[in-house]
Each structure stands twice: as structure tokens, then as C-alpha cells.
Amino acid sequence: MNCQQIDEYLFAYCDEKLSPELRSLIDEHLDGCEICQNMVRITRMENQILTDAADIPLLSEDFSGQVMRSIFDQPSTPAGASSAGLLARLSRYRLYIGGTAAAAVILLALYLPGFITLDMNLESSNMADRSVPAGESTADQTTQIPLPGAKALENSDHSSASNTQDEFSAVDKLLTADNTGEDRQKMAPEIDGNDSYTSSTVKQNDQYYTLTLPEGSEIIDQDLNESELDLLSMHPNNLPAEYKMEKIINTSCNVITYVYRNTATDHALEITIALQEDAGSTQRSLLVTGGLGDDPDQEYLRSDAGVLNSTNTSISRQGRSFEINLKAVMPLDKLQELANSIDFEEGLPYEPVD
Amino acid sequence: MLNGFGELIVLTSDELLASKSLNGDLAAFEELVNRFKNRVFALVYRIVGQHQEAEDVTQDVFLTVYEKLYQYDNSKNFAPWIFRIATNASISALRRKKKVVILNFEESYPSNYELNNASFLTDPQLMFERKELEKEISAAIMKLPENYRAVITLRYHLDLDNQEIADILDISRENVEVRIHRARKALRKIILQQKEERGMKLELSANR
Incomplete structure (x- = not known):
């Protein structure tokens, strides 16, 4: 990795959101690079400052009293x-x-x-x-x-x-x-949707990725339109039902990896979507076309016994090219068949960070 | 610990306190207010940007919470529910004003600063650096778009996980990470601009 790539991972690294494998790659670079070490140090200091938020003023002392007095004034119980x-x-x-x-x-x-x-x-x-x-x-x-x-x-x-x-x-x-x-x-919309925060299924997967806004969320809706869109414009859809979502690895703004597990065979399937502009960098080779045998970044795949296969396709949406990579321990023809069965659903138009 | 009604509050979950409040137990609700007021205020303040306004909105949030408790689903965590109400209330308040709030730096309210600052730092050089950075961040953060201010506060100060942040902001879970990445990048850019404007050494950009 070079310094520029480290920079891309810097926040995720300092927030401890990277896989141990990617982390150790960055550690390796850090060992020999004082500039990046300093960046990490400053980022951690920023994290600490944002966590402390010491600049936020104190609430006036009688705040709870004011709230409770207002509530005493109410003739009704919350139920009514x-x-x-x-x-x-x-x-x-x-x-x-x-x-x-x-x-x-x-x-x-x-x-x-x-x-x-x-x-x-x-x-x-x-x-x-x-x-x-x-x-x-x-x-x-x-x-x-x-x-x-x-x-x-x-x-x-x-x-x-x-x-x-x-x-x-x-x-x-x-x-x-x-x-x-x-x-x-x-x-005060009710937070609905996912019944559980931990279990992920393909059905929930639909809720995670399709942009259906629950009732009462108009305000946030506007917000989405105003802000320059936060949606990677693509996400896998139509996966066979036995594939349950296991995790999402969001390594940078422009690359996202979905990990599914086949509940019948317990084998992992990794789907990576990368914006084509990023395709030339080492970042891409790490995540998308990395040497299959020696890529340390995919413990979940390596633990599957058998030959790890990989298939790449490119698709184009909204004037942008995306590279799609599927990896799994399964025969290549099966993998390609699977790849062909997946739709990619579009979210809002996607703009990469400048 | 005694509450304002002279009753002993045993350590109870937020969720249990919420159902007790719904049954008309005002002591339970007061305990909820005490537990959440600083966190809610921090979130509101970061979005609204002005002390008195933030305090008013925070009070409104708790009244809304009280009125809407019957809508709260007890099988889910209480914290994301109240933070969602707080976020939406703050953004509405901001929109009602229909103008950009400019933080008044002349305001001198007592802050957490004094409380937290007796921290781990004993190295004067580090201490100085941190104080400088604190000032930079404090100024820069209000120049971010409000959705970035919200996500940064939810992640770092309120220490919520991605699923909770996703529920609060009505975005998908993977986009939480995207938004945080962009927010941090934008924040850093603003800090650099601030430094540039003052002609300071650009140590953050040393490796670009």
C-alpha cells in the first residue's frame, strides 16, 4: 500500500472498522512511514476530541425541573x-x-x-x-x-x-x-423495519437496501435529496434465498463488499462492487481481483474447504461503470450462473467524493 | 440515588422506565430526562448550533417523547428512538429558521471543556496541540452540512452503532460508514482551509 491508499482507510482504521487482515496490511505500512504514523496520531486525536465534545455547553441546571413542570401542566397522561x-x-x-x-x-x-x-x-x-x-x-x-x-x-x-x-x-x-x-x-415516527439488529437475512436485506422510507420520514427524505446523496447506487438483489447476509465491508467511499453465507453449505459468498475509477489502484486489487490464494483479506472465504473461484463483470449505471466481483468456494460455472442471476438494484445517483 | 420525588431509583433499564412513564409514573419519566438530557442536548446543539435555541428544542423533544410514548415499541432500544426524535426536531427547527445558523463565538457558556480537560495529557506539547485542534474542530464542525454534524455526533460523542445510526437517520446501514467517511473528510478539509486562511503550517496535508 502507498500513502494515498492509507489515507483512504485512515478513518475506518482509526475507528477500528477494518478487518484484521486489512488492518495488519496498514500496520505494515505504518511501521516504515512516519508521515502516515503522524496522520494516524492526528486522526486519533480528532476522534478523541469528537468523542469528548468538550465544546458543547452545559445544559442549564434546572432543565429537568422545567421539563417536569411542563408535564405537570398537561391534563393528559401520555396514553391519552x-x-x-x-x-x-x-x-x-x-x-x-x-x-x-x-x-x-x-x-x-x-x-x-x-x-x-x-x-x-x-x-x-x-x-x-x-x-x-x-x-x-x-x-x-x-x-x-x-x-x-x-x-x-x-x-x-x-x-x-x-x-x-x-x-x-x-x-x-x-x-x-x-x-x-x-x-x-x-x-416521532416509530422506528420500524428490522425486528432485530443482529440477525441479517435476505429479506431484511431488502429493507436495508431498498429506499423505502417509513411513514413519517418526510423530513429525512428531503434531507437525502439535499445532501449529495449517500447511496452507493448499486446493491445486489435477487440472491437465492439460502444466502443470508453476513456483513458489509465498506472500505472506502467507492468500494463496498457484501458477504453472504449459504445456510445450507455454510460457504461464504463475497460480492464486491467497485466504482470503475478506482479500478486501477492497488485498492482494487486488494478487494476485487486480488490474488486468490494469498489474499489475507478474506478469512471467511479461506475457511471454506475447496477451490476459491472468482468472476468479474462490469456494468454501467447512470453513466458510471462499476466492476462487480463474486468470490466463493464453488465451481466456476456455478458461480457464473449465480452472478447472472443477481440483479443490481439502483439507489440514488451516486457521486464519488472529490 | 434519589429523584425529585424523594423516591429511590434502583438501576432500571431505559426501556422499563419508558413503560413505567407510559403508565403515568412521573418519577420514572424524570429519571429518563435525567439520563438523556445531556446526550439529547449535545445532539441538538450540534445540529442547531445555538445555545438557547438548542435548549428550547431539547425541552420540546422531551415533551414530544412524553406525548408520543405510546408509540414507542418497548421491544426495541429506547436510546435510538429518542435520538431519532431529537434529530428530526433539530432539523425541523433549523429549516423553520430558513437560514444558516452562524455560531456566535462570543457566547460564553460554561462547557464540558473544564470538566473533561483534566484529562490524560501531561505532555505540554501534546496538550497545546490538542487544544489547538479542539478549537479548529469546534469552529469547523458548524460549517459542515447538518446531516454530517448529526452523523459525527451520533458515532463519536453518543457512541451508537451503525444499525442504530441507520435507524435514526433513515439511511441504510452501509451508508452510515460512507457518510461518516465523507463527513470526516469534509471536516478535515474545512480544518485545512481554516489553517490556510490563517497562513498556518499545513501539517495535516503533509503527505498529499
Whole structure:
């Protein structure tokens, strides 16, 4: 390996994501190369800094208290939150409604547990007079109306008068409350799909690779389109059912290796997809056309008794050429037959890193 | 350990605390808040980039979690579920603002820096180098696209595995590694640019 190839593996190496074999190849190079040793040292230091994230400020001390107080304000338990969620949310905001808007709010007010402070014009306050002794009207024309069935909670969030700034933001929140509720729906999609994180099957394989977005993931969907696509544009599809996915080796941006195991014979099958631009490098020979007998990178294949065969094909997608390599301990004609049976499904357009 | 209700919290799994919360046990929920608040805030802060905003979003995340607990599937880990809500909430918050958040470096909030910095480093040369790099990274990280900031935080600071990160970001598992590789490359590029701008020695590019 030369320094440039080491550079390509640097992050995976320092994150300990490489196979022991590839790792030892890099170690070999590192032994004799001070420049790369230094790169590894700096990368590890970066890792440590990113892990510590010491620049992230501290949360204010009373954070948990604030959250719990907001939850105390909610009239509903989480189980009943689906219908009461919006109202629960509304009730968390201080409602301060001026003048003529007051009547419109009465309906809302019926749902609120505490007091609502209504700032009324004198002429509209006769409605309030029915439930509040006249003498309680305060000089600043603020009248507190006890709502039907409401207990006199000492809930200052609901009853305190507010300054102009708050008035606007409260109204703002009222107006946007509906949208916010929707947002929340989107924010909390259930993580579904793979029932288990560890077992990999071809069926799950479908879920791993096809770009079906679960419900409620629109936000992330946009994100995918915006970011310059993170999908290797190809993945194997249509493998015979006895092949279960065992692991994925992602050695660089442009090369990906899928390892399958035949559940009947326990033999491994390795499928490597490499972008053609990378085909000339040693990196390619390591992963794609490496000398079959002496390539130390494939312990899982070497443990199979028999002759290791390999077949290469090239395919072209979206104006780019990919080299596909299959390796397995099986007769060459069978391997080619297998290769022919596999479809390669496309993901989003793939752009290599510059 | 005592919670705010004066009750003893025995070491309980996050998942059990979540089901207790769903049954109306507020003490259990408070324990969840305490367990996750710093991690959720770190993630939100990295994406949103501004302290007060991040704190508001973090609070909203916990209220959302409380409201949506009935949707949480107890057979799965709680952590990826809450981090997913946090990621989506942060990205929504960022979009609502419809502008790039510029980190205000004049902000002086107490940070983990002081806490962590009594670390292993005793070599003054190394210490200096690390501090310099810390400053570079802190500045550079906010120049990354938000999906890169998220994936870096999930991998390194929150120490999640690839499957969990894939579930949180709604990408396939193999693309987690791809995205991390690109994010780290991009981060390094920005660090180099920063150094170049200040005319410093380009030690990181020594072998290019």
C-alpha cells in the first residue's frame, strides 16, 4: 500500500472498522512511514476530541425541573395524548388575549384547567360579571374568569399578565399550534423495519437496501435529496434465498463488499462492487481481483474447504461503470450462473467524493 | 440515588422506565430526562448550533417523547428512538429558521471543556496541540452540512452503532460508514482551509 491508499482507510482504521487482515496490511505500512504514523496520531486525536465534545455547553441546571413542570401542566397522561396533545400543548402557553378577540377564545378556554386572563374592554366585560363579583375587577382591566369546573390552581403560567412581547408570541403560538401538532406527528415516527439488529437475512436485506422510507420520514427524505446523496447506487438483489447476509465491508467511499453465507453449505459468498475509477489502484486489487490464494483479506472465504473461484463483470449505471466481483468456494460455472442471476438494484445517483 | 420525588431509583433499564412513564409514573419519566438530557442536548446543539435555541428544542423533544410514548415499541432500544426524535426536531427547527445558523463565538457558556480537560495529557506539547485542534474542530464542525454534524455526533460523542445510526437517520446501514467517511473528510478539509486562511503550517496535508 502507498500513502494515498492509507489515507483512504485512515478513518475506518482509526475507528477500528477494518478487518484484521486489512488492518495488519496498514500496520505494515505504518511501521516504515512516519508521515502516515503522524496522520494516524492526528486522526486519533480528532476522534478523541469528537468523542469528548468538550465544546458543547452545559445544559442549564434546572432543565429537568422545567421539563417536569411542563408535564405537570398537561391534563393528559401520555396514553391519552393523541387527542389531548394539542390542548395539552396549548395549555402550556400563557394565553393573553386582547379586546375583541376574547369571545373567540371562550371555546378554547373550556378545555383549560386553570384561569385564563382576559384583557377586556369595559363594555365587553359584562360577560365576565356573571361569574365574577364586580368588585374583583382590577384597575388594569384584567379580569379573571373561573372556568366551569376549574379549580383555583396556583398555576402562574396560565394566569399571569404578560408583556407585549409575550402577547405576540402567545398569539403566534395559538395560530401555529395546529402546524406544530403536525410537526410533532412527523417528529416521532416509530422506528420500524428490522425486528432485530443482529440477525441479517435476505429479506431484511431488502429493507436495508431498498429506499423505502417509513411513514413519517418526510423530513429525512428531503434531507437525502439535499445532501449529495449517500447511496452507493448499486446493491445486489435477487440472491437465492439460502444466502443470508453476513456483513458489509465498506472500505472506502467507492468500494463496498457484501458477504453472504449459504445456510445450507455454510460457504461464504463475497460480492464486491467497485466504482470503475478506482479500478486501477492497488485498492482494487486488494478487494476485487486480488490474488486468490494469498489474499489475507478474506478469512471467511479461506475457511471454506475447496477451490476459491472468482468472476468479474462490469456494468454501467447512470453513466458510471462499476466492476462487480463474486468470490466463493464453488465451481466456476456455478458461480457464473449465480452472478447472472443477481440483479443490481439502483439507489440514488451516486457521486464519488472529490 | 434519589429523584425529585424523594423516591429511590434502583438501576432500571431505559426501556422499563419508558413503560413505567407510559403508565403515568412521573418519577420514572424524570429519571429518563435525567439520563438523556445531556446526550439529547449535545445532539441538538450540534445540529442547531445555538445555545438557547438548542435548549428550547431539547425541552420540546422531551415533551414530544412524553406525548408520543405510546408509540414507542418497548421491544426495541429506547436510546435510538429518542435520538431519532431529537434529530428530526433539530432539523425541523433549523429549516423553520430558513437560514444558516452562524455560531456566535462570543457566547460564553460554561462547557464540558473544564470538566473533561483534566484529562490524560501531561505532555505540554501534546496538550497545546490538542487544544489547538479542539478549537479548529469546534469552529469547523458548524460549517459542515447538518446531516454530517448529526452523523459525527451520533458515532463519536453518543457512541451508537451503525444499525442504530441507520435507524435514526433513515439511511441504510452501509451508508452510515460512507457518510461518516465523507463527513470526516469534509471536516478535515474545512480544518485545512481554516489553517490556510490563517497562513498556518499545513501539517495535516503533509503527505498529499
